[in-house]
């Protein structure tokens with residue numbers, strides 16, 4: 455389809471294009487971890503935690519659990535070649551302390567790909583929880599709803615430890631269905647999403663040129679090796695505008711508004727109420743996610759808690775350099 459001058463975009467087709475309603479009576483995306491593998495993981499991590507090992511001292515890359523790679527293979531394949539999301543069940547979280555579950559999640563992650571950095575620590579598990587405002591350092595330490603976005607890494611795994619008092623459901627959407635809807639509704643606007651936007655850098659001191667915004671556009675959609683992929687993180691785009699570094703044309707504003715509205719559409723989204731022990735896996739190149747508003751418990755130790763695993767999958771094609779997908783890359787990405 456012709457959109458702008460010399461700019462052609464085709465609709466995406468394949469299993470990565472879906473609507474939430476496609477899964478109303480379908481649980482093909484839910485996998486169970488065999489009991490013997492869960493027991494094997496527990497038998498490894500329990501003595502380690504007893505011996506004082508933490509996630510930051512755990513040498514998980516030396517661990518190989520028989521059968522675990524094979525059990526996780528369908529999940530990786532579904533992320534890469536299928537619908538782009540999966541759920542893994544089987545860990546029993548009620549009986550185990552959070553530190554032990556972090557070690558278990560590191561073992562699972564290591565059998566899928568390369569575990570990424572979080573909270574300023576290399577190769578670690580992040581806690582997604584509403585903590586007190588004076589000790590917050592990251593957005594995922596706040597409560598409330600989250601707009602649709604991707605995490606800046608190949609894949610994310612979210613292990614539910616505790617639910618909120620009320621609400622807080624996860625919402626996911628096929629970014630490729632969103633792409634196609636925008637192309638159908640406003641073919642004139644999609645070129646702006648391929649062209650992309652400058653991002654406010656998180657830490658300009660670490661960038662090569664010291665600039666507060668990227669000196670290149672970060673595309674929201676791109677063709678990587680013949681596959682259309684996506685990378686949408688609204689906050690750094692909006693911050694660059696709000697802080698006066700960038701101004702957007704009305705067509706660019708319209709494109710971003712339509713993207714936000716389409717990604718949040720009820721007929722496109724799949725809502726998931728994660729239960730304790732559920733691990734939601736998402737391919738960030740194909741899936742956007744958000745979170746419904748929620749009411750939490752008062753005591754910090756009772757509040758909604760998710761453990762977050764960030765993964766790089768070495769066998770996947772690399773993102774284009776102007777499509778930053780990790781904090782490190784966003785800080786140092788080239789022109």
Ligand SMILES: [Fe+2]
Pocket residue numbers: 603604605743
């Ligand atoms: Fe996220």
